[in-house]
Amino acid sequence: MRALLIEKLYEWTKKPYQKYFKKNKPWNLTPKELILYPQESLGFHMGCFLLKYNFEMQPKLEDHDVIHVLTNTGISVPEEIAMQYFLLGNGKKSLYMAFVLVIGTCFYPTQLQFFYNFYKRGRSAHQFHHLDFENMLYQPISEIQFTFNIK
Template sequence: MTLVTTIIRHFERPKSNLTLEDLITYPQDTLGNQLGKFLFNNSYEQEPIPEKEDIYRLLITKEVSNTEEVAMYCYLFGNGDKSLQTVFSIVTGTLLYPHYIQYFYKRYKDGKRAFRFYDLDCFKMLHLPVNKIKDAFLIQ
């Protein structure tokens, strides 16, 4: 394995084999069903493939904007995710949106207060109700 291949694999986002139709068939108010609806309403792709970041976005913010994306990564950083992607997103976002620093810091503190969940296999929680997941991990 070459260095370039190793670097590329490091930055690949975990994806699921699930389709939008699979997600929509989950019971109402479960993570799977809510993820399907979220992707249907917010994805620009014809056949969106759910990624771990989509689940984080649904649990943490439900908003789709640049500042909320940075805030989500601040939350994940507070929750213990020290990956290069997370750090890069925070640094870049802070430079691009300096007037949101207080908000980003608040989201970081919220992530610190929540129980660690960033490294769990979120795709195994698709059958669980969103509110129960948020309550169990103290996600605000």
């Protein structure tokens, strides 16, 4: 029930967040186009991630899926919250993220250790949350993960 409520909150807030807070341009790529990238590339892995979960890229929110791929984080509600803790540890700060962290922590207090482990992983990685990932789609994913110490 709590996962369903959090998913509804996301659906209600996604459009205003895209419109008023995200200033980047949409990538205009499909998962089928991404899997045509070289197999070791970030683009290919993005395409595989999107196809595996039957997702389309959300305009202006593409970086979110990149973070899933780079950190090898799943899509369950606790994993989504944990990924936000990773980003907090990596230095990202936003009002929307704070909202997710507060609500998520209140709804999943038994996951605090899990969340803290993701926070520590984010702190140990070199800051990368601000990168222009669209220009990195041809780069090998392992090279990006090694360069930024993403574990």
